[in-house]
Amino acid sequence: MRRIEDREVMIADTPQGERIIGEKVPQEPVPQAWRERLGSWRILNPDPGFPVTDLKLKLTDGKLCLSYRMPVLSPDRIQVPLRTVTNERAILLGLGRTRGDSVQMVDHEGQMRLRWSGYLAEPVGRSDDPKASSAGVALGHEL
16 A cells, blocks of 8 residues: 555556556445445436446445446446445545546435436345445556
């Protein structure tokens, strides 16, 4: 790990030179409003050409994360840590594309919905299980 300005980043030495491959995500308290939203969410407006499946809000190592599958990009589960800004808005942490994007809780036809990256989702389950794989490092871009 190396500190660059206010970020603690992981550096890889490659034949092409040094590359930032991740950023350490600090531990932050997760507000109760966000804890109450943990669980599975179903996309209401899917994009057939770029499907997002298995969308979840979860706690991983005590950090709030957005977790999903996007088969067009990867067969693996994608998980990104979130930083809450308000009880209705959080931002994706880390480096690279989509980082800094918002996850918002919105009222849609009288129901709470999750809005993220053009998608609208409804809750389908709840999970209080804080155990999962590590979200302490968010994948990033090259240096």
